[in-house]
Amino acid sequence: MTLRTILAASSAALALTGMAQAAEHGPFKIGITQNNVGVDSYQTTYEQAFIAAAEENDMVESVVLDAGGDVARQIAQVEDLIQQDVDAIIIWPTNGEAVIPAVRKAHQADIPVIVTNSNIAEQGFDFVASFSGPDNITQGARSAEIMCDKFKDMGIEAEARVVQISGQPGYTTAIERAKGFEDRLPEVCPDVTLVETQPGDWNREKSQQVMEAFLVKYDDIDGVYAGDDNMGVGALNAAKAAGREDIIFVGATNFSVGYEAMEAGDYWGSIYQSPVDDAEAALQTAIDVLNGEDVPFLNYFDTPKITQDNMSEFTKPVF
């Protein structure tokens, strides 16, 4: 009776794989080593969601570890997981290059490795079963579309000028989002000019300072694209303080501050990326790989556009 209840509650995808396989494989032991839980709300929520999803699923037994941002500790954790003979390892890389030898070791021990959230460097791809995470290039492109659509509504798509505040220089996420935005904007709005890009280092205060300088430098700014909402809100604060009310702000990774600013009508749009979806997608990818299903190597989960117009369809982010 209990078994039936639990099975009914488990996800549709799992039901499809069939009970025969489940019985054959028994519970999967899946180990995860995370980057740095607690350093920001996204990672904290991710961990909670991962644990909840693993507990809910009685075909999964999980070993949840956190590297605390330390590459050496993460490598040791992968080795521990190999020793514990887990069925699959999920890794949120602390560093895209340095973890490759450890990933290779797991691969040689015939343990499939799933990379989550941010991918490892290309030379490690041979040792990875699948990458589960957001597609940052698409996110950047979608932000460009949100911005362009808004300019068209306002009728300024022929003359609008945009500045960009990007993430920390050198970080893949920052580079990919900027690239997605810069490539897509001229395709959808060829007459909009991106006048300058400066980094805000994922930091609200830094972004506020950058925006203050932009406001001094340019008398005419119609739109700001920020690599995440934290920086977007920093830029918004600077514009408010300077009394520049008519600027369109578009971010990425919708944070609760961004959501609130959208509610207040100050901030136009963003990309909705849920750490819960991220965690659940990683676990599901691992299960699919273990079930021998055909999983794409780049297994992106969807990160939809969110604007003031459709925000009611989304719950406020918890981070």
Place this chain on the structure above:
Amino acid sequence: MATLTKQKIGSVLAKQGILVAFALFIIAFTFANPKFLSVDNLFSVIRSSAILGIMALGVTFVVISGNLDLSVGSMMSFSTIVVLDLHDKIGPFLAIPAMFAMTLCLGAFIGFLVGYLKLNSLIVTLGMLSAIHGLTLTYSGGKNMDIADKEGTWFSVFGQGTALGIPVPILIFLGLAAVLGLVLARTPFGRKVYAVGGNGTAATFSGIRRARTVFLCYVMSSACVAVAGLIQASRSLGSQNTVGQGLELEVLAAVILGGASLMGGSGTIFKTVIGVLILGFIQNGLLLLGLQFYVQFVVTWVIIILAVWLDIAAKRGKLWSPIA
């Protein structure tokens, strides 16, 4: 007569090499972009330098006393997160003193370890850098901290308000600089700080309680950090846990750029303020130039080295002085 004037100018230059360097940068940046000297921009630079500057005032005391403080960055994150959290829980009137009390406790603890247990200040404060970061994360559970009602609180006055047309953070920064400048230059405590850093043994023989002086320097530094955290929190009414990360090195750079010796015993508040402004104006000036940001890191370093060299060259009276 002519030589006298020349000597006079020479001696002014020797004392204030850093001021000359400062003036040169301002002129160069203004030529590159005339908006650099606009009132709006000046206010914006000094206002965003205020947080770093206030922390640098406290660290100046610590450095003159012959010690280091690398914990100020993560301590500032701590103050910011704590005051934002308490703002919604117990109201701003109680949140501010509670945050000050907690931050001062951290400073007192460091002061105790360095002053009374005579532990190496580099090790103690480097350790405290990560320990306090951990404390902040434990306190917040890793979540960003935001004030719920951003429009309805008077708390924003410290970071966003203006008085007499001047932004409040600038007033606090310059006010504190004036007070602490007087404390350092004109009070017995200030003279003790120089004595302890300049020659500890001599200070002991003159009856100065070195441990207590060092202890007070760290408490003073943490008080400055608390003020900086207050302004930071009030400026954006919300914050990440890592808001102050990396600031400790910028603070130290500003203090050293201002001419305080890492060996202790020398430095002034006025010069620290100049050091802070140079750093702030470099960052702002490079932004206004629109230089590609990978290049900015390199150019920032070049300008700092140039400033230090001009300062040293003016003191020695020659540009070329190999180690011999």
